[in-house]
Amino acid sequence: MKRQKRFEELEKRPIHLDGFVKEWPEEGFVAMMGPNDPKPSIKIENGKVTEMDSKPAADFDLIDLYIAKYGIKLENAEKVMAMDSTKIANMLCDPNVSRKDIIDITTAMTPAKAEEVISKLNFAEMIMATQKMRPRRTPATQCHVTNIRDNPVQIAADAADAALRGFPEQETTTAVARYAPLNAISIMVGAQTGRPGVITQCSVEEAEELSLGMRGFTGYAETISVYGTDKVFTDGDDTPWSKGFLASCYASRGLKMRFTSGSGSEVMMGYTEGKSMLYLESRCIFITKASGVQGLQNGGVSCIGIPGSVPSGIRSVLGENLLCMMLDLECASANDQAFSHSDMRRTERLLGQFIAGTDYISSGYSSTPNYDNTFAGSNTDGLDYDDYYVMERDLAINGGIHPVDEQTIIKARNKAARALQAVFEDLGLPKITDEEVEAATYANTSKDMPERNMVEDMKAAQDLMDRGITGVDIVKALFNHGFKDVAQAVLDLQKQKVCGDFLQTSAIFDSKWHVISAVNDANDYQGPGTGYRLEEDTEEWERIKNLPFAIDPQNMQL
Amino acid sequence: MSEIDDLVAKIVQQIGGTEAADQTTATPTSTATQTQHAALSKQDYPLYSKHPELVHSPSGKALNDITLDNVLNDDIKANDLRITPDTLRMQGEVANDAGRDAVQRNFQRASELTSIPDDRLLEMYNALRPYRSTKAELLAISAELKDKYHAPVNAGWFAEAADYYESRKKLKGDN
Numbered sequence: 061m062k063r064q065k066r067f068e069e070l071e072k073r074p075i076h077l078d079g080f081v082k083e084w085p086e087e088g089f090v091a092m093m094g095p096n097d098p099k100p101s102i103k104i105e106n107g108k109v110t111e112m113d114s115k116p117a118a119d120f121d122l123i124d125l126y127i128a129k130y131g132i133k134l135e136n137a138e139k140v141m142a143m144d145s146t147k148i149a150n151m152l153c154d155p156n157v158s159r160k161d162i163i164d165i166t167t168a169m170t171p172a173k174a175e176e177v178i179s180k181l182n183f184a185e186m187i188m189a190t191q192k193m194r195p196r197r198t199p200a201t202q203c204h205v206t207n208i209r210d211n212p213v214q215i216a217a218d219a220a221d222a223a224l225r226g227f228p229e230q231e232t233t234t235a236v237a238r239y240a241p242l243n244a245i246s247i248m249v250g251a252q253t254g255r256p257g258v259i260t261q262c263s264v265e266e267a268e269e270l271s272l273g274m275r276g277f278t279g280y281a282e283t284i285s286v287y288g289t290d291k292v293f294t295d296g297d298d299t300p301w302s303k304g305f306l307a308s309c310y311a312s313r314g315l316k317m318r319f320t321s322g323s324g325s326e327v328m329m330g331y332t333e334g335k336s337m338l339y340l341e342s343r344c345i346f347i348t349k350a351s352g353v354q355g356l357q358n359g360g361v362s363c364i365g366i367p368g369s370v371p372s373g374i375r376s377v378l379g380e381n382l383l384c385m386m387l388d389l390e391c392a393s394a395n396d397q398a399f400s401h402s403d404m405r406r407t408e409r410l411l412g413q414f415i416a417g418t419d420y421i422s423s424g425y426s427s428t429p430n431y432d433n434t435f436a437g438s439n440t441d442g443l444d445y446d447d448y449y450v451m452e453r454d455l456a457i458n459g460g461i462h463p464v465d466e467q468t469i470i471k472a473r474n475k476a477a478r479a480l481q482a483v484f485e486d487l488g489l490p491k492i493t494d495e496e497v498e499a500a501t502y503a504n505t506s507k508d509m510p511e512r513n514m515v516e517d518m519k520a521a522q523d524l525m526d527r528g529i530t531g532v533d534i535v536k537a538l539f540n541h542g543f544k545d546v547a548q549a550v551l552d553l554q555k556q557k558v559c560g561d562f563l564q565t566s567a568i569f570d571s572k573w574h575v576i577s578a579v580n581d582a583n584d585y586q587g588p589g590t591g592y593r594l595e596e597d598t599e600e601w602e603r604i605k606n607l608p609f610a611i612d613p614q615n616m617q618l
Numbered sequence: 619m620s621e622i623d624d625l626v627a628k629i630v631q632q633i634g635g636t637e638a639a640d641q642t643t644a645t646p647t648s649t650a651t652q653t654q655h656a657a658l659s660k661q662d663y664p665l666y667s668k669h670p671e672l673v674h675s676p677s678g679k680a681l682n683d684i685t686l687d688n689v690l691n692d693d694i695k696a697n698d699l700r701i702t703p704d705t706l707r708m709q710g711e712v713a714n715d716a717g718r719d720a721v722q723r724n725f726q727r728a729s730e731l732t733s734i735p736d737d738r739l740l741e742m743y744n745a746l747r748p749y750r751s752t753k754a755e756l757l758a759i760s761a762e763l764k765d766k767y768h769a770p771v772n773a774g775w776f777a778e779a780a781d782y783y784e785s786r787k788k789l790k791g792d793n
Contacts, residue, residue: 122786130720163717267740274736276699290786294748299788301779302746304724308772309739311728314701352724388718530696535689548686554699555684559673560709561664563725565718575664579716 074401081369088332088340091323091367091376093179096334100173102141104134113172121290123343126300127171131350136168145173149180152386153188155587162193166386167349171342174386178338178379183412186378190416192585193385195578196566197592199417201460202229202392202424205247207432207506210239212484212517213477213492214432214509216250217500220476221469222427223254225445226461228568231282231424233263235434238518240264241525242489244277245534246480248553249546253476256549257569259316259562263435266298266306273315276531276554280316280562282357282392282423286347287321288340291331304351314557316567318355318390319348323377324366337367341380345387354565355390357423359413362435364399368409378412385418390566390578392423398430398437406439414451414459417592419566421460432505442504452604458594462603474501479543486537487529490516658711665708672708676700676732703729730769746779749793756780756789 070076085094103111109128110117120128148165151157166174181189205219219230232247234240244262251258259279262272272278286303287293293300303319310317321344323337332340341358348356360367360377367373381393393413400406413421425448426438433441440448445461452459477500481492490513499509531554538547552573556562562569567577585591594601658669665673666681673681675698688694710725731739742759745751751759757780764773783789 122782122788125782125786130723160717267744270743271736271740276696294788297747299746299748299779299783301775301782302743302748305727305746305772305775306743308724308727308731309743311706311725312701312731312734312739349720352720352722352727354718354721531699532689532694532696535686539686539690544686551684551686551689555681556666558675558684558699558701558705559664559666559670559681560701560705561666563709564663564713564716565721573666575666579660579663579712582716 074403075405077401078399078405079365079369083370085336086334088327088335088337089366089370090336091370091372092175092336092338092379094334094336094339097175097336097339098172100141100170100176102132102137102170104137107134109134113170122299122301123288123290123293123347126304126350127343127346129350130304130352131346132170133168136164137170140165140168141170141173145176146180148177149185152177152193152382153181153185155188155192155585155590158586159192159583162386163388167388171346172339174345174383175336175339175342178376178383181379181382183375183378186375186382187412187416190378190382190385190412190418191591192583193382194416194418194583195385195388195390196419196568196576197581197583197585198576198597199458199460199592200228200420200568201226201422202231202420203227203422203427204396204424204433204435204438205230205232205250205427206235206243206434207428207509208235208434209506209509209512210235210243210514210517211500211506211509211512212242212246213480213496213500214503214506215243215246216253216476216480217473217503218427219247219250219258219260220254220472223251223258224464224469224472225427227425227427228258229280229420229424230258230260230427231263232260233434236514236518237264238521240268240272241275241277241521242517244272245483248277248279248550249480249483249534249538250476252549252553253479253543253546254472255571256545256552257571257573259553259569270306270309270313270315273310274313275525275529276534276557278315279553279557280318281310282318283320284317284353285320285325286344287325287329288335288343289326289331289333292326292329295329295331300347300350303347307351307353311563314560314563316562317353318357318392319344319351319353320357320361321345321348322358322361322363322394323373323380324360324363327366328363337370337373338376338380338383342383345380345384345389348384348389349387353389354563354567355392355419356384357392357394357420358384359391359394360397360399361394361423362397364394364397364409364439368399374409374412381413381418388565388578390419392420393418395422395439396424396435398433398439400439409439414457415455417458425461429505431507446609449604449607453607456594456601458592458597458600458604462600463606463608465608470501477501479538479541479546482541482543483534483537486540487524487533489520489524657715658708659715660712662708663712665705665712669708673705674702676702701732703732706732727771727775730763730767730772734767734769746776748783748788749790751783752790753780753784756783
């Protein structure tokens with residue numbers, strides 16, 4: 061065939077590097093309402109569920125058993141199941157129906173019914189509903205702080221940098237697993253230096269992650285994965301009962317936690333039972349509710365390429381975030397994985413959560429350039445900051461972060477690097493040189509950092525665990541080297557674990573350690589003039605308005 | 619070729635081939651000392667600013683005694699920086715008043731686990747993962763929770779899991 065020249069040019073555009081698949085329900089390649097999804101139903105006899113979503117109790121797998129026992133408010137269930145799904149969908153985006161009235165209905169549904177309700181909403185209606193159903197009134201966002209060489213000094217500097225930009229939660233992980241304790245300490249010290257009140261986590265294997273929290277190196281955890289089919293749940297090395305127990309273990313140590321799930325994980329792991337992504341995700345959300353966990357990270361997450369490949373997939377992903385909020389769970393709404401080569405499509409991916417506002421619009425936004433992102437890259441990164449600030453300013457939307465001037469960032473990066481240098485010295489960890497402090501202060505990526513002896517670092521990380529070092533030792537180390545304010549902030553974080561206020565739904569802290577959660581900052585959106593308004597949040601609106609690269613007419617030489 | 623193309627190719631190959639799919643494993647990326655008082659409500663939250671007098675460390679130190687000076691002179695140790703069953707109960711009451719009874723139930727289970735040493739707690743969690751334990755081993759932990767740690771709700775949790783793991787084939791040797 062003789063090629064048409066415009067077609068040839070179009071094929072060179074980045075969007076052609078993305079993957080698209082036609083629907084294939086047998087293998088789970090269908091966003092929602094797949095032909096094999098069960099018909100919603102419930103039968104209750106003597107207070108026990110004897111049938112759920114067309115399946116008799118004798119055939120229940122562990123997930124069904126768990127949801128039927130702990131996940132549904134049975135008193136209202138028969139009434140709610142008989143309601144018209146379109147009517148419930150209508151109530152969701154009707155600003156005159158309160159959030160509370162919706163939750164009385166949604167918490168008495170089955171997973172298949174919830175899926176059906178979501179399927180009645182178009183993308184704009186989902187945004188309307190999300191604006192109302194988000195548990196916390198004030199939206200926020202979360203970031204990743206990593207680098208491919210696990211350089212601790214750079215992690216500390218980047219954490220301080222990100223804290224100043226407004227991320228109230230920060231997540232790190234490792235390039236090399238044995239670095240975990242060092243990364244956890246580095247992000248905590250850096251974040252508390254940048255802005256007291258930021259909470260930090262280190263995503264590693266389940267049991268090890270809890271162990272880091274028990275020692276006072278982290279404040280919360282999020283990568284506690286749940287899945288929608290029994291086979292995949294088992295392959296993930298857990299059951300609903302073990303995950304529910306783990307949730308209570310975290311709370312017993314005063315640590316905040318949420319689960320993680322997301323469309324596409326069952327496709328990726330090969331066992332969908334022929335069900336649609338939204339149906340399987342609905343089961344994950346009900347497992348989370350059943351466990352009494354306060355929140356969930358969902359929305360495709362690291363498997364976003366799968367829902368992103370099928371028709372209506374990105375709409376369905378906003379739908380799953382909404383479903384999470386409909387069950388009154390904190391929602392960290394993903395946007396945390398590089399999945400498209402097209403800048404236009406990356407923006408499209410972000411749009412729903414960004415416009416509506418969620419508890420954490422991204423979970424997380426890569427605070428470094430994606431080169432250094434060891435979660436395999438995020439949808440937005442450290443080089444998108446200025447674009448993102450302009451989007452917030454153009455649309456008068458609080459996307460969770462704000463511009464900070466260069467001098468302030470340099471100062472905070474330097475202080476965080478020096479604070480970590482002091483901690484390493486005091487705890488007998490491999491030396492952080494002045495040259496490294498200087499490099500971390502001005503670095504963009506780990507290419508700008510001097511080499512460290514990684515073998516020594518890893519040995520020291522193990523030794524630190526063996527010696528039983530805790531958060532208290534870090535507080536003392538900081539104080540001993542003159543970082544009294546950072547020592548106080550690290551101690552204040554530990555103090556919050558004694559008090560437990562941040563175990564409540566959607567909790568973050570401001571710089572004075574005042575908790576902001578769905579209990580004392582409950583979303584009260586009921587249409588225009590209500591709910592969170594950026595213009596009423598005058599300090600934040602000023603920060604967003606005052607883009608450093610905007611022309612100031614006051615200073616113009618005419 | 620994109621990730622999606624690779625995956626589709628892989629599935630096609632598996633469908634066309636043997637039962638290899640079964641071999642595919644993927645690792646994911648990624649009794650309280652009750653003080654008598656009326657149940658707390660949303661209005662009592664946050665405890666940090668509204669009711670610091672109600673919050674204590676496990677050794678009975680007041681929240682306001684957790685200061686830098688006391689850490690530096692070792693009056694506050696790592697063991698003091700832990701939540702107590704009493705505080706979890708109060709946070710559970712707040713959660714319940716805010717309409718979140720499921721969260722309260724989680725805090726109730728958690729309050730029973732505060733006295734279990736870290737290492738033992740991690741072992742218990744690992745024992746509850748699939749294919750790790752026999753039914754007798756799970757029931758032994760259930761008894762330990764009940765008798766040694768006065769944790770009846772969690773004891774019931776393990777006993778319930780033991781039953782379901784047996785019928786749904788998640789016990790040691792079932793894989």
